[in-house]
Amino acid sequence: MRSDPRDDRVDKARSEDGGKVFIYERYANSEAAILHLRSFREQFGEAFGRLVKRERFLVFGTPSDELKRMLSGFDATFLCRIAGFSALSKDLSNDR
Numbered sequence: 692m693r694s695d696p697r698d699d700r701v702d703k704a705r706s707e708d709g710g711k712v713f714i715y716e717r718y719a720n721s722e723a724a725i726l727h728l729r730s731f732r733e734q735f736g737e738a739f740g741r742l743v744k745r746e747r748f749l750v751f752g753t754p755s756d757e758l759k760r761m762l763s764g765f766d767a768t769f770l771c772r773i774a775g776f777s778a779l780s781k782d783l784s785n786d787r
Contacts, residue, residue, distance in 0.1 A: 699719050700715070700716070747768070749770060754769065
């Protein structure tokens with residue numbers, strides 16, 4: 692897979708046995724991610740979908756509503772940033 696020029700960062704890794712692949716992509720903003728998704732889908736979507744069994748799809752940050760809609764088909768988990776240890780402690784204590 693080649694990197695899209697709009698990617699801020701793309702890293703790929705695989706397990707020693709080649710059975711698992713991890714792909715990390717980071718974009719400057721939701722618009723850049725949307726452009727990548729559209730381009731990738733047109734060029735590789737069907738073939739990639741046949742080759743890959745997705746186990747997890749994590750989205751960090753604050754994606755736009757449009758990007759969330761696009762990613763909902765991937766059963767994405769959306770994670771927002773926690774600011775500092777004190778905020779994490781407060782969040783965890785509220786869960787009890």
